[in-house]
Amino acid sequence: MTTMCEELSTRTEDFSTPPGMSGIDGKKEPTLVFLEHFYVDQIADLNCRNCTVKVKVLMWVKWFDPRLVNRNERYLPKNLWTPRIILSESMKDFDIKLRECHVTDKDTGQLHLLTEYTGCVFNPMKDIKEFPFDVHELVLKFVACEHMQRNEEERNVAFKEDYRLLVDSQWRMSLNCYSTHDYSGRGSDGSLKSKPFILPEWEMVGITGAYVMKDHVQDVFQVKIHIKRRHESILANLLIPLHLISLLGTAAYFMDNIGDILKHFTTLLLATFALLFVVASDLPRSVLNSKSGYTLMGQVTTSLMGLIVLFLDMSAVCYGTSLMEKLDAHTTEYLRVVLLLVGLPIAFSICALIILVPPYLARNRKIEDNMLQKCGRKTDDYYRGFDFSDSDIEERGICKMEKKIWQSNLDKAQKMRDEKIRDYESMMQEAQKHGIIRCRQTGTRVLSWEKWEEEARRQGYKLATQTELRSSGIDHGDMDFWNPVSGKDGEEDYVEMGKCPNLLEIDERFPSHQEFFGPFGWDKTGIPNTWIPLNFIYVKESRRPTSHDNETTRLVPIERQEEEP
Numbered sequence: 001m002t003t004m005c006e007e008l009s010t011r012t013e014d015f016s017t018p019p020g021m022s023g024i025d026g027k028k029e030p031t032l033v034f035l036e037h038f039y040v041d042q043i044a045d046l047n048c049r050n051c052t053v054k055v056k057v058l059m060w061v062k063w064f065d066p067r068l069v070n071r072n073e074r075y076l077p078k079n080l081w082t083p084r085i086i087l088s089e090s091m092k093d094f095d096i097k098l099r100e101c102h103v104t105d106k107d108t109g110q111l112h113l114l115t116e117y118t119g120c121v122f123n124p125m126k127d128i129k130e131f132p133f134d135v136h137e138l139v140l141k142f143v144a145c146e147h148m149q150r151n152e153e154e155r156n157v158a159f160k161e162d163y164r165l166l167v168d169s170q171w172r173m174s175l176n177c178y179s180t181h182d183y184s185g186r187g188s189d190g191s192l193k194s195k196p197f198i199l200p201e202w203e204m205v206g207i208t209g210a211y212v213m214k215d216h217v218q219d220v221f222q223v224k225i226h227i228k229r230r231h232e233s234i235l236a237n238l239l240i241p242l243h244l245i246s247l248l249g250t251a252a253y254f255m256d257n258i259g260d261i262l263k264h265f266t267t268l269l270l271a272t273f274a275l276l277f278v279v280a281s282d283l284p285r286s287v288l289n290s291k292s293g294y295t296l297m298g299q300v301t302t303s304l305m306g307l308i309v310l311f312l313d314m315s316a317v318c319y320g321t322s323l324m325e326k327l328d329a330h331t332t333e334y335l336r337v338v339l340l341l342v343g344l345p346i347a348f349s350i351c352a353l354i355i356l357v358p359p360y361l362a363r364n365r366k367i368e369d370n371m372l373q374k375c376g377r378k379t380d381d382y383y384r385g386f387d388f389s390d391s392d393i394e395e396r397g398i399c400k401m402e403k404k405i406w407q408s409n410l411d412k413a414q415k416m417r418d419e420k421i422r423d424y425e426s427m428m429q430e431a432q433k434h435g436i437i438r439c440r441q442t443g444t445r446v447l448s449w450e451k452w453e454e455e456a457r458r459q460g461y462k463l464a465t466q467t468e469l470r471s472s473g474i475d476h477g478d479m480d481f482w483n484p485v486s487g488k489d490g491e492e493d494y495v496e497m498g499k500c501p502n503l504l505e506i507d508e509r510f511p512s513h514q515e516f517f518g519p520f521g522w523d524k525t526g527i528p529n530t531w532i533p534l535n536f537i538y539v540k541e542s543r544r545p546t547s548h549d550n551e552t553t554r555l556v557p558i559e560r561q562e563e564e565p
Contacts (some may be wrong), residue, residue: 015077016149016161016427019065019109031163033083033144036060036112038173038223039208043138046082046202051124052091053138057117058099059085063163068109076150077102083163084146084155087117088220089139094119101150107416122287131295132234133363136203145218158218165219166219173207175222201234229366231360238297241275242304249344253336258319261340265312272305296355303351310343344439423459427474431538436464436472439539446532448523449492452484456539462486464540466495470510474538475499480531483538484523487514494520498540 018031042056061083068076082101085093100114121140126136144165148155205226213220245268252261294302318335327335379499431437440457441447447455453463463486476498487493495511513520523532 003487015067016081016154018081018147019063019067028325030134030161031063031263033061033063033079033163033165033363034219035165035167036172038210040207040225043119043225045140045444046123048128051122051312052120053123054120055075055138055140057087057116057140059115059117059142061085061113061115063113065109065111065113068106070106070110070113071103076103078149078235079152080150080152080155082111082113082148083144083158083165084148085115085143086166087121087145088129088141088143089121089123090117091120091122093350094121095381095385098150098152099324105416129295130299130359132229132231133296135228135363138227139170140223140225140232141212142221142223143218144220150556165221167209167221173209175225179276201230203230205367207356216489226367226371233419235356238275239300242272242301242352243345243348244349245271245275246304246307246345249308250341250391252315253340256342258316261315261319265308265315269305269308269312272301272308276301281328292443296359300352301357304348306365307344307347307351311339316341336408363457431472431474432541434468435541436474437541439463440517440536440538443495446523446526446534449484451535452533453486460542461539462542466493466510466512468540469497481533482513482531482532485512487512 010148010561020029020031032540037058037060039058039060040055041058042054043211044054046053052194063083079103082098084096086096090096095116095118097118098113099116100112102112104112124136125136141297142165144163145158146155147158147162205228207223207225209221209223211220212222248271249265249268252264255261318339428438439452441452441455441457456463463484465486469483469485474497479498482494483497485493485495493516495510496513497510522529
C-alpha cells in the first residue's frame, strides 16, 4: 500500500542524477563516495592450475545527497542515484548485488550502501619458483565506472566527473576468520563452536589496499589479500614417497648380479616419474619448469632422479669392469655398502635439506619484513594496511572545498550522535523511575509473545501494560517497534513504541494491536521483520535486581539500586 511518505518521496525532483555539490561558480562537483568497510567474507576453490578463485566480498560505502535532507529514511525514491563499483577481475556469471541502501542521517542526507560481490575471479599465479614455500597475492581491483538507480533497473557508465571513490578516515578492511563452522561441538554456554577460516592449502597473511592507475578516467582501488601456501601436506605427499623410493635402493645391496642391480635402479627411476603423474593434479602446472627456473619440489625430484642415475652408472662401472676384482675383500665390501646400501638415501636426504631448509627460513623472515613495513603490527592474527597519503588526494584532483565539506559533515554527525546518546540515557533513566527497563534475550531467535513472557519471567520481570509503557515516556522515534504487553485480563497484545509513518492516521501514542488491527499471528512465524522485536523488549521490573542478573538485561544505575527498599 502506497503511503503518504512514499508519495512525497517521488515528487518532481529528479533523483536519478548524481547529487554532487555546488562549486564556487555554481558548477556541480563530483559526488564523493567514501569507502567505509571492505570485508572478505569467503575465499574458496583456489585453483592454481586454472588461475581462478571464488570469493564473496562485502563493501560498505556512504555519500551525502542534499536532496534527501529531512526526508523519512524508510521511503527512498526507487530511481535514487547510487554508485555501482565493478570488480575488474570478475569472470562469467559473477554477481554484484545491492544488499542495503538507506539514510543513516536525515539531517545531513548521508546515505549508506552495502554491495555484495560473489563469484569466480581470475587470479594468475605469477611465480611459483619457491613452491611449496611460495607466497601469493589475490588481487581485486574495484573500478568506480558505473552508477545505477536504487531499483537496479538502469545502469550507466560513470567517470571521475560524476563521482569519486575515496577512503573514509575511519575505514576498515578485514577478513572473515570464522566463516567455516564446525557444528560438532558446543561451548560451555551452549553456543555452537566455530573453527577459524581455513583454505585447504593456504594460510592468510594479511590484506592491504591502495589506489592504482591514478591517471585513469575512473578511480581504481586495489585490494591485495596476501596468502602463503600450507606446505605440510605437500611435503608429506611428495617427500615421504621420494624417501621410500630412495630407501628401496638399499635392496640392491643384496643382489650379486649386475643385471639385477641395473634393473632395480631403472625401476626406481621409473617409479619416481610415476609418482609425479599420480600427484600431478595437486601440483601447479609448472612444478618442474617455470619461467624463472625449477621449483623447489622440482629440484628435489630432479635431484633424486639424478642420484639414481648416478648410482646406476657407478654400479655399472664397478661391476661391468674388472675394478671390483682388483680390490681386496674389505675395500670391496666398503664400496658395496656405499653404492648399494646407504649412499642413495643419505645423499638424497642431504640434497633435500639443502634445497628446502634455506627457502623455508627465508620465507618467514621475508613475510615478516614486508608486512611490517606495509602494515605495521599484526592485528586479529593477520596484517592489514593501506597505502594512502594527502599527496595522493591532491594528485587525484580532489578539491579542498569538498574535503572541508566532508569534515564539516563528519563533525556535525559526531555531535548529533553524542546528543542522541545523552537523550537516550536520560530517557532510560526516566523510564526506570516508572519501573520500565530493557529485557534482552540470550540468543538471536524471533520470539513469540509467549516466549517473551517466559523469558521475562525467567529473568525476574513481567510484561508491562499499555498504560505503564505510556507513562514511561519511552519514544522510538520513526522506528516501527511493536512491544509485547499484557493486555486486558492478561490477553496477548502488542503496542507500538514509535511513531511509524504507517500509523499516521492514529493519533493515540502507544496504540494497541488488538484494538486497532485485531488478532495477530506474525510473531509465531519465526521470520524476522522490521517491526518484530529481536534483541530486547521493554518490561516491568517486578523485583530488585540481584548480583546474579546478567548485566545486559538490567540498566538500573547503582545509586538507584541503593535507594530502593
